[in-house]
Amino acid sequence: MSHTPSENEKVVQDFIRTRIKADLASGRFASVHTRFPPEPNGYLHIGHAKSICLNFGLAREFDGKCNLRFDDTNPAKEEQEYVDAIREDVRWLGGDWEDRGFYASDYFDKLYGFAERLIRDGKAYVDSLSAEEIRAYRGTLTEAGKESPYRSRSVEQNLDLFRRMRAGEFKDGEHVLRAKINMVSPNVVMRDPTLYRIRHAVHHRTGDAWPIYPMYDYAHCLSDSIEGITHSICTLEFENNRELYDWILDALKLHHPQQIEFARLNLTRTVLSKRKLIQLVQGGHVRGWDDPRMPTLSGLRRRGCPPEALREFCARIGVARADSTVDYSLLEFCMRERLNATTRRAMAVLDPVKVVIETYPEGQVEHFDMPFHPEDSSFGSRPVPFAREIYIEREDFMENPPSKYYRLAPGAEVRLRYAYYITCKEVVRNADGEIAELRCVHDPASRGGASPDGRKVKGTLHWVAAETSLPAEVRLHEPLFVDENPGARENFLDCLNPDSLRTVGARIEPALADMRAGECVQFERLGYFCADPDGSPGAPVFNRTVTLKDPWAKQQKRGA
């Protein structure tokens, strides 16, 4: 992957790396070649990020290669839209497959040839039982299966039937090609698994060239083998399939990659099942696969999550064989860590309340030069207009503040960031009794935000000048969190946070007028925000990426 060198310096020893080293040391493999093999039946989500980082990261660490291969063996579920989106997401995350972007469908001819070989070797046969009969014959987890009456067909018969299957002579479901293994195996996967099924369907790449399609277990190991993969890394649910993976490759005496399984990623409060994500999209519960509330890579990207944060996250969660559910706060930590170092600061007010500084001359405007980053001067600075009337955050004022409240209150003095100290003199209310404006006085000597007499103020507020500030739409998306204790509700849709999308009209400083879509900014204490492509010049739209840690909010929550 295209990591910066500092990233991933501390590579923790894990069981996969240990095995790869052993394979290299023993001479079993001369180099490392992995692959990331998504099925193009949906968008990639953060669970896939773990696999992408693992496979591409391992290749990079061991100076090997990693392929991108689409496991497109089921035309009913797969679409070109998904392959395009997946390619973009993998590239965004930093996965570089160079010229090795492959498809299982590239190998349909070869796969067919291998199948004829298995038939000739008496290791596969055409079965003409119905799907229901095959299921019944398979037995159960505790009872052995029994052999199909068609299992003893001759090689010639099988070859003839299989060729006619390929020629399109039969209807869907009339026949299947099965491996002749062992109907009483304790591993159900080995009870004469299906290798090919008849499916008269249009494939997104091969069109109607094929009326038969290989099954995953058959296509995957052979695709790995054809590509010269050394380590076929997949998730734990394929453990039982490894025996078949090995059987097929041994039967055909082909290059034999090592399958290694690891625990898939679970994230607290987060839906990571492709089936459910499809439901969210198709049911119209979100705006699309890249809705910023979605845990998809495109959703995360649109929300402003940097790819580096995702890579760091994957490095930190590690890889093991024990089922695990990673706390969402670790992902937030990784986002903040990256964003803190890379995004410029600016001021915005999400819930404005007007402040009139009575001692400041009417009509006067002065510009304060404010650095874009408090610790890194290379970010430069911008002039920010200041005037007699400004807006501050409504929650930055309290009429009857508790003792630990550092912000504005009647009689209290605070600093307007990089501008002046102000003291609140009067609260003006409207007819409904709501606070309409705050009348304040400023200390001219505190110009720039520091007082010559050295007196300290506890609070520093962000602000924007009333007249010169720009309107912006800010979308306060919550990730689509799911209630951890669904109770009796069986539909996961009922367990989602209902207020996941809230939009507010904010005021932002002029310097932000022309932000590029995808660009992130920190609105000081409010958190990180990402410019959305929906915005237009002069009327930006922001998605909230992540909030900052806020001890005050926590304190309030505790008190409540």
Added chain:
RNA sequence: UGGGCCGUCGUUCAACGGCAGGACGACGGGUUCUGGCCCCGUUAAUCAAGGUUCGAAUCCUUGCGGCCCAGCCA
């Protein structure tokens, strides 16, 4: 209940027969023109019981708990 796999701080990953350690979280403190960042500290774990061993998270046995497999899905 057939087979496969897995049990280490709240979470996650280490320790691979030799002082159970890191990270996130939580809690407390320092610093600060963001109640951010940063810095310091505290908290907290080997599923259970036997056995082997000078010594066990690690090896063995038994039990308990969890996950996966009965698609012509991947």
